[in-house]
Each structure stands twice: as structure tokens, then as C-alpha cells.
Amino acid sequence: MSLKLYNSATSQKEDFKSLSPNQVLMYCCGPTVYDAPHLGNFRTFVFYDLVKRVLIQNNFEVKQVVNITDIDDKIIDKVNSGEMDYKELTTKFNDVFLQHSKTLNIEKADEYPKTSDHVPAMIDFIKQLIDKGYAYNANGNIFFDTEGYSRYGKFINIENTEALDDEDNALGKKNQKDFTLWKAWKEEDGDITWESEWGNGRPAWHTECAVLATKSLGNAIDIHCGGIDLKFPHHENEVAQVEALLDATFSNYWLHSEHLTLEEEKMSKSLGNTVNVSDLLGKYSPETLRLFLLSSHYRSKIYFSDKKLDDSSKMLDKINRFIEHVGINTLEGSNANISDDYTRFLDALNDDLNTPEALGIFFDFINKKNKKIHDNSLSEKDIKESQEFIAGFNFIFCVFNQSSLKNQEIPSEVQKLASLREKMRNQQKWEEADKLRGEIEKLGWLIEDLKDSQKLLKKK
RNA sequence: GGCGUCGUACCCAAGCGGUCUAAGGGAUCGGUUUGCAAAACCGCUAUUCGUCGGUUCGAAUCCGACCGACGCCUCCA
Incomplete structure (x- = not known):
């Protein structure tokens, strides 16, 4: 289109x-x-x-x-x-x-x-x-x-x-x-x-x-x-x-x-009801703010609230987890492996920049692939389609960048605790294992247990 | 006062004449899974789209009235 x-x-x-x-x-x-x-x-x-x-x-x-x-x-x-x-x-x-x-x-x-x-x-x-x-x-x-x-x-x-x-x-x-x-x-x-x-x-x-x-x-x-x-x-x-x-x-x-409004009133300096960007950046990631701003159509008013920012942050988590599971090593699109959903996504953006619809399509796609991940039927083609879509999605929404891909390295301390936990689990020492999980979380990392391994994810 | 925009579930938000018993996200409650979690998956949560009329074979989508919210007409992104 x-x-x-x-x-x-x-x-x-x-x-x-x-x-x-x-x-x-x-x-x-x-x-x-x-x-x-x-x-x-x-x-x-x-x-x-x-x-x-x-x-x-x-x-x-x-x-x-x-x-x-x-x-x-x-x-x-x-x-x-x-x-x-x-x-x-x-x-x-x-x-x-x-x-x-x-x-x-x-x-x-x-x-x-x-x-x-x-x-x-x-x-x-x-x-x-x-x-x-x-x-x-x-x-x-x-x-x-x-x-x-x-x-x-x-x-x-x-x-x-x-x-x-x-x-x-x-x-x-x-x-x-x-x-x-x-x-x-x-x-x-x-x-x-x-x-x-x-x-x-x-x-x-x-x-x-x-x-x-x-x-x-x-x-x-x-x-x-x-x-x-x-x-x-x-x-x-x-x-x-x-x-x-x-x-x-x-x-x-x-x-x-359109405007961003605070409590049903336009946010403006003359009305004195503004939310400062620097302050927000202290509380939320730039990716969250960006996703929040793009999750309504540009010609609709957005009523600002912290709850919505929290929702956006959760959306981001879901996206990031999907990306983690699929794995991606480049953000360059290839124009091969274009799925129908990705085409619909591009169409939505071309239809007067309909970012909310595009987001919906992306999540729909994530759900479909997650099902396959869940029942272990994710094919090579699925992975390639996902990577292509993720790259295209990211070009618009910017949920992560190339350098953050590299910065995902797990600190050795966390790594150590994680392998210790793995050991404890294998010995069925659940209390020990749970304690270690708590410590790892305190360091800012989440653990997802897979079939026969565990995955570490950085907390957002 | 003049000129506009908007009103979709518990919250957010697409859809703008038929595939709408209305996408997607968040939330809640069940379930699968798990040592327990988390995540993921399955299911429930709008027969209804501010209200009332009209047009049409057919309307959330078009028209009119009304109610409600907001914006511009002064600086503003």
C-alpha cells in the first residue's frame, strides 16, 4: 500500500x-x-x-x-x-x-x-x-x-x-x-x-x-x-x-x-501543568516513553498518566522477551522472509501513520510465534520472519538499539550465582535455589526456567 | 460567541458502510505448565460501540438532534 x-x-x-x-x-x-x-x-x-x-x-x-x-x-x-x-x-x-x-x-x-x-x-x-x-x-x-x-x-x-x-x-x-x-x-x-x-x-x-x-x-x-x-x-x-x-x-x-493532556487539560507551560522530560527519564526508560507516545494515533489526544507508562513498560517487556526467545543478531532488514503480518504492519503505518494498529499487528504476530515456541514447533522460517519483522518494527518504534544488543552480557557475578542455582536445582535443593534466584533478582536479572536450562533476562 | 475535534469493555486503544457476536496491550479470575515461581500457552471479562431518532437490504462506521469532554480564535508542540 x-x-x-x-x-x-x-x-x-x-x-x-x-x-x-x-x-x-x-x-x-x-x-x-x-x-x-x-x-x-x-x-x-x-x-x-x-x-x-x-x-x-x-x-x-x-x-x-x-x-x-x-x-x-x-x-x-x-x-x-x-x-x-x-x-x-x-x-x-x-x-x-x-x-x-x-x-x-x-x-x-x-x-x-x-x-x-x-x-x-x-x-x-x-x-x-x-x-x-x-x-x-x-x-x-x-x-x-x-x-x-x-x-x-x-x-x-x-x-x-x-x-x-x-x-x-x-x-x-x-x-x-x-x-x-x-x-x-x-x-x-x-x-x-x-x-x-x-x-x-x-x-x-x-x-x-x-x-x-x-x-x-x-x-x-x-x-x-x-x-x-x-x-x-x-x-x-x-x-x-x-x-x-x-x-x-x-x-x-x-x-x-494532537496534544498531550494532563487531567483533561492541555499540557502547556502557560497552564503550569507540565511533566518534565528530564524527570520522566529518571523514572522510565526512553524506550518506554517512546512506546507510550506512539501507542496512540498522532491525531488523537493522549491523556497522560503514570499507569499508562507502566502499561507501556509491560508491553516493552513482552516485546523484549519475544526478541530474546527468537534471538536476533542484526537489526538490518533483508527484504526476504517478509510475512503477511509484516506487510500488514507496513500498510498500517502507510495508512496515515497508524502506529496503534501497527502495534496490534506486531503483538498478534508475537502471539502466533509464542504459541509455536510454546509447543516447540518454531521453524527456521518462523525465526527468519520474526527477525525481519523485529528489525522493521524496531526501525519505527526503537525499542532497542544495536549497541544494547551487545551490552546484554551477563555479569560474571550473576553468571556464577545462576550456575550455582542450576546445581542446587539438580540436587533438588529448592530452598537454596530459591534464595539464589532472589539474589540474582536483586542484582537486576530475572530467571526464566526452560525445559532443561535457564535463561537470564535483564530487568527493565 | 465563532470554528473544529472527540466519546468503543475495569483501564488504555485500533476499527470509520457488510468478513465486527469489534484487533491489540494492561488488569482480574480460572486452567495447562513448573519442585515453587516467573514467562509462555488456553479460557472467561462489549450481541455492543455517549443518548435518541433517521438513511440503508445492512451502521460503531453516513445524516440530524441532544448530552458530555477537549482544542483553536492571545503565547503555546
Whole structure:
């Protein structure tokens, strides 16, 4: 089955067709680096990774750009609070973002352009919009003129008839929906400012993304991603600028991921109900977090709870045990030994990234093979099919990596206790054996007794 | 107020017109297995998909109303 994606621009699932035959250009709205990221942020970043991996699985070469917003009101607020200076703050949270991305097995993007490195290009971009009559200067603020742009409302049904409020009037806005491209310098901005022909100031968020995307990927891209909250107004405003200027389609597909919520309320820093990723990583493995995030469809809300993370952790155990039993020595797929289930798995992912269904299919497959393991009828073909499926599954879900395969070596201490236990069991000294099992568990290893041997598994 | 999304078992979560007496995971309770466990396997747990109507030969799936939850319209992943 060919890849289908739900396009927010048309509100429909569509067959995916790339601009050039085997390449996909993909722009993803990245973090604003002013604070520690929460799990909701990473739900979206893991979603980007999902999109990318599924594209790769479909043999596309993906060029992905994730921007880093480091010019922003919140950053300025934080700097003004005196906690950290500008450079220190933005560097710190940029590093945290990259570090967590790595921990969560998110594939590196090709570029992570920072807003502050491209301000001259933004000034130039705004100038072109003014020249074309799509933007106007009001007291040093530059606004996009939504009235002069007929395609405003790509993502939302709106009527641009709402009245201007006092604040709008004070700013000199012409229409309520007009948005800022350039913010004139204010005292609180301090030295976070750039010179332009309209006076000092800084580019506004929507312009930042418009410029970073077109500058790094070109004027026409395949996929633009972001969290659902960015759909309006951020993406609406971003696309309006680019398409006004170019008079051509900017991105063919717009993908938006749903929120992670805490107690039925969106997790967000302004609501103060966030769950910090660093904290979670102290309690759960990155694989658990990743599996948790991928076990709901990306367009459904996820209600966060520890119970669900525990469930995900158990799922992981089950998967890992299966992998242990089948045995695997490479994560490279071979395209041979493809089972029907694996094909269904790939189809599910190609059907708008249906990870929950794909997971279900994988578990179904595990159950079938476990039955065979149970009654000792696992064939060579079964093993090869399993290895192939595991490799393909792992490429998307990342439950373990090549290095962890090698790190499974059993410490000699554990090994010693285990063989002693084996001896005790053979002599039917059950109490001794059970005691040893307890000791082994304390060291972080579980024992599974097989027909005439025992298997050691690392506790997760 | 305007614009949207969602409501499937004890919990989570797919399915979006017929193969649905509804996948998969977790949990519970029985059973097989085991020296005992653990794991694995078998079985039980939704004739029902928020409620009420309608369309259809046929609906969890389409339409309408209502109830409930959430999101966007201001910063937000």
C-alpha cells in the first residue's frame, strides 16, 4: 500500500506524492529555547521522527529541517528576570532539546537553523512583502495586510470582520487579523535587537519560520509539520507570507499532531501543568516513553498518566522477551522472509501513520510465534520472519538499539550465582535455589526456567 | 460567541458502510505448565460501540438532534 497522509490543508487523507521522485523536503517547527521541554513537546518531536522514519521506510531520501526559535517574547522575559543572560539561556535549552532528542532515539535532522543567525534574510523577506504591497509599516511595526490577501484562511473558516480592539488601534493595525512581521524595539527588549530600515526591532515568529523554511529547503516543500496548536494562527500566517510573495504553493502537505493532556487539560507551560522530560527519564526508560507516545494515533489526544507508562513498560517487556526467545543478531532488514503480518504492519503505518494498529499487528504476530515456541514447533522460517519483522518494527518504534544488543552480557557475578542455582536445582535443593534466584533478582536479572536450562533476562 | 475535534469493555486503544457476536496491550479470575515461581500457552471479562431518532437490504462506521469532554480564535508542540 502506498503512503497516505492526512493533510490539514484539505482536511483529508491523501496519497503522498513527493515533488521530486525519491526525495522529500520536510520542515518541522522546533522548540523555542527558553525552558525545559515537557513531554507534550516531545510528543510532537517524536511524531516528526515517525513521519521521517516512515518516509525512509518507503524508500524516500528525506531532507529534514527543524528550526530553533531563539528570538521570542518569552526568551526576552526570562532574560529580563535576570536568571540567565541571553546566550547562556538559549544555548542551555538548545542543548537540552538535542540531548533529549538523542535519548529518545529521534533521528537527527539535516539542519537546525537558529532564528538569530538569519535575521538579515528576514529583513529582506519583509522588504519584499512591503514592495509587493502585502505589508505595511505602522510606527516601526510591520504588519501583514490580510485584507489584500484573498487566500487567508487556509486552515480555518474565519471571517475577517472582527473589530479592532484598543490594543490593535494603538499599534496601528488595519484589520483585526493582520499580524506582525517585525516588532519595533521596546525598552524591555534591551539589546536583543537588530537594525533595519524601519528602525530597530526583531522579526516576529511567523516570519522566522517562513524564512528559515524557504531559505533552507527552497520555495516549494513537500511536508510541513507542527503541533496542532500551531495550525492557527502560526501556520496560517506563515503560509500566507510565503504564498503571497511567491504566488505558488509553499508546502503540499501540512501535518499536525494532537496534544498531550494532563487531567483533561492541555499540557502547556502557560497552564503550569507540565511533566518534565528530564524527570520522566529518571523514572522510565526512553524506550518506554517512546512506546507510550506512539501507542496512540498522532491525531488523537493522549491523556497522560503514570499507569499508562507502566502499561507501556509491560508491553516493552513482552516485546523484549519475544526478541530474546527468537534471538536476533542484526537489526538490518533483508527484504526476504517478509510475512503477511509484516506487510500488514507496513500498510498500517502507510495508512496515515497508524502506529496503534501497527502495534496490534506486531503483538498478534508475537502471539502466533509464542504459541509455536510454546509447543516447540518454531521453524527456521518462523525465526527468519520474526527477525525481519523485529528489525522493521524496531526501525519505527526503537525499542532497542544495536549497541544494547551487545551490552546484554551477563555479569560474571550473576553468571556464577545462576550456575550455582542450576546445581542446587539438580540436587533438588529448592530452598537454596530459591534464595539464589532472589539474589540474582536483586542484582537486576530475572530467571526464566526452560525445559532443561535457564535463561537470564535483564530487568527493565 | 465563532470554528473544529472527540466519546468503543475495569483501564488504555485500533476499527470509520457488510468478513465486527469489534484487533491489540494492561488488569482480574480460572486452567495447562513448573519442585515453587516467573514467562509462555488456553479460557472467561462489549450481541455492543455517549443518548435518541433517521438513511440503508445492512451502521460503531453516513445524516440530524441532544448530552458530555477537549482544542483553536492571545503565547503555546
